[in-house]
Amino acid sequence: MKYQTSKLKERSLGFVAFFALMLFASCSNDFLDIGAEDRIDKTTFYQTDAELVNAINGVYAKQRIVFNHYGTYYLQDSRSDNAALNQQDQPERVASDVFQELTNNQEMLISWSQLYDVVNHANAIIANDREVEGNQELVKRIIGEAKFLRAYTYYQIVTTWGGVPLRLLPSEDFDNIVVGTSPESEVYEQIKADLDDAIEVLPATYGGGKGNEVGRATKYAALTLLGKVELQLGNKSDAETNLRQVLGHYQLLDNYADIYAAGNDNTQESIYEVSFDPAGNTGYSLPNWFIPNDEAIRLGIAAGGNPAQILQLFPTQSLMDEFEAGDLRAAATFSIALGDNDPYVSKFIDLAAASQGYNINMVLLRYSDVLLSLAEAIGENNEAYDLINQVRRRGFGFDPNTPNASVDIDMASPGTFQEKILHERRVEFAFEHQRWTDLKRLKTPEEVVQMMKDQLFEQEGKNYDVKTTDLLFPIPLLEIQISDGAVTQNPGY
The missing domain is CATH 1.25.40.390 (Serine Threonine Protein Phosphatase 5, Tetratricopeptide repeat)
Known part of the structure; x- marks a missing residue:
């Protein structure tokens, strides 16, 4: 007990x-x-x-x-x-x-x-x-x-x-x-x-x-969340009904790293995000604790980093190993500190951040989540793989809407459909409060x-x-x- x-x-x-x-x-x-x-x-x-x-x-x-x-x-x-x-x-x-x-x-x-x-x-x-x-x-x-x-x-x-x-x-x-x-x-x-x-x-x-x-x-934020809730409950048909209503109203950014670029708020991919604003003394200060202080000094971040050098959390080796060769999402998610060669979360870095905090919003719902959630709700078929591949193509730096044999997956690709969904969600949403609920669902x-x-x-x-x-x-x-x-x-x- x-x-x-x-x-x-x-x-x-x-x-x-x-x-x-x-x-x-x-x-x-x-x-x-x-x-x-x-x-x-x-x-x-x-x-x-x-x-x-x-x-x-x-x-x-x-x-x-x-x-x-x-x-x-x-x-x-x-x-x-x-x-x-x-x-x-x-x-x-x-x-x-x-x-x-x-x-x-x-x-x-x-x-x-x-x-x-x-x-x-x-x-x-x-x-x-x-x-x-x-x-x-x-x-x-x-x-x-x-x-x-x-x-x-x-x-x-x-x-x-x-x-x-x-x-x-x-x-x-x-x-x-x-x-x-x-x-x-x-x-x-x-x-x-x-x-x-x-x-x-x-x-x-x-x-x-x-x-x-x-x-x-917005209405689409509510539809997206309702789709995710139904999916978590195992109601795939209801999840599909809600998520399909969001299709076409947003689009993926060309560059994955731009999702959390400083000042790049409420983009064409963003469905709902928590707003932070250093100008109003409500900057995002949490990322300071994800980066070693000496690394923050090296990068010139005036806000500094974790002074104790004891990071509140850092990427696991298994997460870093999950990214495939050529996947640009890796470099946009974690970095290696030059001082001690240790990994740290760099997804939310704002090089201009000062004492008022980072000029970065926390995106809770975005279009890639709609695409991957809808694929999961539909189940394994050609349409589901097309939705997954849109996310993959962007992750590797290609046009999401143009088939690309070098990164596209299908039924013949290794692994079960569940494993493919879990993999794509893991590398797409690392440190965005998704992985634990994904594991418990799948x-x-x-x-x-x-x-x-x-x-x-x-x-x-x-x-x-x-x-x-x-x-x-x-x-x-x-x-x-x-x-x-x-x-x-x-x-x-």
């Missing part, structure tokens, strides 16, 4: 107060900036469409906090065979990397709290029953944006923890703070319901200007466990006890304590 029995009464009270007061955090007046947090009088808030715009901007800001925190990598990439963690790092981070975390792991609790903070702010908009003055079409659209953001966040939560408290109302006081565990199936049904509603009211594009900034959630639990055991042995030279129950993280102990048993622990912890 990994269960800790120590009493945490004082911290439990603080956790309850945190959720009870989250609703009153103020929202940014700008889509990209985070305003100072303060208490807002609920009796006077959300009375106009302009206030609702400010409110939804605050939800986007909360999502940015999630993706600018290293917890997103511990819950996904580090858990998988793509990333390793220096075993001299903080013990709770190391424990998560090797499937040994306790239920009171504070790094996990931070991520849990940040994710539910996004949910709670979205809930405050969705559950707002006040007659809002102004443009009613705008009001409907904003509620659709909130439902998309809530759905995306619950997708992160359910793929990480399984059955969890399904909070659908804002935590305004101590009376509604405790919500019991809902089965995983109910969480997924709510995600799908939110996305169905969002699809009905969200626009295909935004024209710019206050409240209509490019980068907000491999059996026993296969994933054996892969992780083999990976950890290669990485650390010793055997770790990994079980199928470890494929879900434990519910944070504090959440269970404050619920007085309404929230239940996952098996095996």
Whole structure:
């Protein structure tokens, strides 16, 4: 058992107060900036469409906090065979990397709290029953944006923890703070319901200007996420139906490295991304921890790198070996530090970055994901291989729409169709929070466990006890304590 029995009464009270007061955090007046947090009088808030715009901007800001925190990598990439963690790092981070975390792991609790903070702010908009003055079409659209953001966040939560408290109302006081565990199936049904509603009211594009900034959630973002959700559930026909509606509305960039080029935001390939902006003091600072400080100095990055030279995560040998000869995605994903010859993640490098952070957005949904997800949903046939080959051709520097015998694959190529899908997704989306959910979807639990055991042995030279129950993280102990048993622990912890 990994269960800790120590009493945490004082911290439990603080956790309850945190959720009870989250609703009153103020929202940014700008889509990209985070305003100072303060208490807002609920009796006077959300009375106009302009206030609702400010409110939804605050939800986007909360999502940015999630993706600018290293917890997103511990819950996904580090858990998988793509990333390793220096075993001299903080013990709770190391424990998560090797499937040994306790239920009171504070790094996990931070991520849990940040994710539910996004949910709670979205809930405050969705559950707002006040007659809002102004443009009613705008009001409907904003509620659709909130439902998309809530759905995306619950997708992160359910793929990480399984059955969890399904909070659908804002935590305004101590009376509604405790919500019991809902089965995983109910969480997924709510995600799908939110996305169905969002699809009905969200626009295909935004024209710019206050409240209509490019980068907000669109109809196609909701369709793409719904397709991925259905695929994760094994509903391939439904996934295909949704993903086909996105075909032709985006296109692959010519150069794979341009996806994360500094300042290259909301491109023709991008369907939804988390916005960062150094000019508004909301730059992407997390990549600093992926690069050794001496390497950052060598490259002339004013923001520097990891001063302790203990990287929060770095590419595994198996990931680096996965790239085929001539695949340009390798050089755009990782590099080797000249000082110590060690690999590091270079996918998000901004050579001009200073103290305000990197001028790089985190792309959560992009067109290559639609192509590969649709191929998976269709199953092995000529159309599916054409979709895969579009992604491969671009990866090797060729025109995605022109057949190329040197890189194209088909039914006769070595490996099963599942193996080909997994390979292409691994090299295409490395360090983009995809690999762990891909493995759990396309491999059996026993296969994933054996892969992780083999990976950890290669990485650390010793055997770790990994079980199928470890494929879900434990519910944070504090959440269970404050619920007085309404929230239940996952098996095996």
